[in-house]
Amino acid sequence: MAHHVVPQKIYLLVFATLILLTLVTVDVAFYDLGLLNLYIALAIAVTKATIVILYFMHVKYSSRLVWVFVGSGFFWLAVLLVLTLSDFFTRGWSPLPSGWTSMVMP
């Protein structure tokens, strides 16, 4: 069987990148960038995860089917997140009918 044997050098390079990105994500957290902090942290985490998936988990060298499997997993995760949050993020949009607010007040 001829499976792709990834050269040791690539593994070490991947490792160094991951450690570097970890340091970056810690460092960035100490600057107050508002909501951007969350987005940068997530972007770095996604990058790290992608590198792990592509190289350590050999997806880069795998069949299209594996790509589809990996993609579908994250697609469904996105469905779960987006549709659930669509409820929580839009609850405040509709004003309470008048009369209800006064009943809530003690």
Place this chain on the structure above:
Amino acid sequence: MDATPINAHSGTPGEPIRANYLNVNYGLKSWLLTTDHKRIGILYLISITIFFALGGIFAALIRLELMTPEGDVVSSEMYNKLFTMHGVAMIFFFLIPSIPAVFGNFLIPMMIGARDVAFPRLNLMSWYIYSIGGVFTFAAMALGGVDTGWTFYAPYSSTYSNSNVALTAVGIFILGFSSILTGLNFIVTIHKMRAPGLTWFRLPLFVWAHYATSLIQILGTPVVAISIVLVALERLLKLGIFDPKLGGDPLLFQHLFWFYSHPAVYIMILPSMGVVSEVIACFSRKRVFGYPFIAFSSLAIAVLGFLVWGHHMFTSGQSVYAGMIFSVLTMLVAIPSAVKVFNWTATLYKGSVSYQAPMLYALGFIGLFTIGGLTGLFLATLATDVHLHDTYFVVAHFHYIMVGGAIMGYMAAMHFWWPKMTGRLYPEGWAKFAALVIFVGFNLTFFPQFVLGYLGMPRRYHVYPPEFQVLNVMSTAGASILAVGYIIPLIYLLWSLKYGPAAGANPWQAKGLEWTTPSPPPPHNFERTPVVTEEAYAYESKPYPEEAEVV
């Protein structure tokens, strides 16, 4: 199963007996340690029949209580437990494993020309996991039951209920792994184990339906697993997740729960749709009309089914904007469902239709599923749902899908492949009679419930105003007829094991690889790996009478 008559004469010399999966070895151990997908299918058949009977008894008690407006048979606490345990037994332990674990296990490897599933030991393990989950749940029932409703809504399930929630939750959590492993096995099997020449568009639609089902099983089940874990953590360790008193939001539980449990409806119905495609084609002697549309509509149902769960929460306090999105998305599921119904009907058109028992069930499926699906649209519409939510209309709707749809398909499969599984024919007259009894009993049970719900009778109460009694008595009468309808097949199928005439390899003159191997099939399904050269359902390629050579 050891007493199967085929085994009766144990291979005396001079009378060669063909080795099949039933007689290849004997004894309890050979069954409990088997990795043969066919035997595992039989193991599942026995286990789910037990839970079906259990769930049926709970249903009978519910209907008995509802015969009169007063709460006279059971207390209200007991009634809560009855409908909860009816739901748990029927949904988690019968409907979800029903067709996939029994017929999917038995048939998919044969339909794709494989010797077994991809992971036979995992397959056996999933049956053991099912059984362990069953034992936990059964223990919870025996130790006093559980009363949260099968939906386990927090914070009732996590903080306030004083019944055996934790034990039941453990049982269902364990069971989930069984479902995941079955789905995983099927997906890999269908991808990697197909016989030479068996391209995706030559696969039987039963296999497509199971592929779609398996997708839901592996994508949805883990989410309900984690929500059950979180309920248990909140209940046992008082973590603050769902209970508002602890800072949580109960709607989060409903979101996570329905992310699985709505698609779970399609876990129950998609395999039935696969069965119906097989049966309709066989008994119309025609190629299925619009094969790729039926195949892709299965996948479309699986995918769209994940986008609609919020329609269970229209009246829960969910944002109306989310509600609108979920309402629109729910309507979309009607499209692939209707595509299937139209294609089956078109298959019947100008076919030489014969009304054998499996066909009766399949036709019953089409009609009842259509009613169940269309009434679903009432509930998907925001405004009408406010009126109908949590009434008997909902109960009637989902029983039309689950009993009228899923169980009809299960019965069709049972009759269609029983000769293949056991090598015996069942008495056709009795089977047709039972199909009729089930159809009448089912409609008498559940049609009045549409009316009851529309008139405003809420579900999950054990007393009701006296003006609802006439319809409730009709429903209870129907339930007793339905019970008879389920007992008759149990009797004649068991009878056929000993007294049924030998079936031969292909009693229906059906197409498909599973019919090319003897009944019951040999241990490794095929003498040599089959090579597929034609499309599925090539019923018209040769005229029907000349096909006798297959036996």
Place this chain on the structure above:
Amino acid sequence: MSETHSVLAHQFDDLEQQFEASTLGMWAFLITEVLFFGGLFTGYAVYRSQYPLAFAEGSLHLDYRIGAINTAVLICSSLTMALAVRSAQLGRRRSLIGFLLLTMLLGSVFLGIKVFEYSHKYHEHLIPGINFVPPHEFIRYHVDPQQLYVFLSFYFAMTGMHALHMIIGVSVLAVLVVLAWRGRFSSEYYNPVEVAGLYWHFVDIVWIFLFPLLYLISRS
């Protein structure tokens, strides 16, 4: 040839089919794991959006240095795991066993640090359901203790579930070490190592997300 037969299961035609089936099966399983943790991440996202200050305050109660060290430990373990798989591919039994043991060691270090962290939280009376006492003074934001309670509940649910997966991973590796010791793997047949590697890296990925989401909210 005879060796090939002993590792080829009867339902497969050849080793390649068997290898593809087992990796595909593992990926299917990892998809379920993505969705399993996905439920937790969804809950986290919901409450972080509802109680942003409580989550920021709660994060300050965690020691980000410990979190960062543990991240590095896990990344190291992923490297050694990848090298273990590589050794198996090349049929190097000794280095396979060595890297597996190293991976187990790093996994255990991670778990040890986790235990230290948990016990620290215990002394601070910050474990929900066991000994939670609202802190006398808040570090930066004065928030409703019940909201802090939710953050801590998620902290323990998420890291606890992750730690459980780590324990399972270490146990699986222990089995692999025994099998490798007995010479069960070769460059022809190393599916269990490959598949266990996929699982290990997945658990690493979960932590890659947990670390910034739990430890690094508003450090500035």
